[in-house]
Amino acid sequence: MTPPGGGNNPVDPRVITLFSVFNITFPSKEAIEKIYTSILEKHLIEFHEDIRNIVPKITSATLSLYF
Secondary structure (H helix, E strand, O other): OOOOOOOOOOOOHHHHOOOOOOOOOOHHHHHHHHHHHHHHHOOOOOOHHHHHHHHHHHHHHHHHHEE
């Protein structure tokens, strides 16, 4: 729900009370890299060692494209 204006209408406070609001800060680049590296390492555990050794490079390249 965005603030009113620009085609958005105000939301009735009685409706808002029916929902919970969570604010989660975005993780740091190092944390994201660690998360995705560990996921990819577990996924490629049965692959050849040459493939497993490039997991950090794959993760770094993917995050570079993302950012």
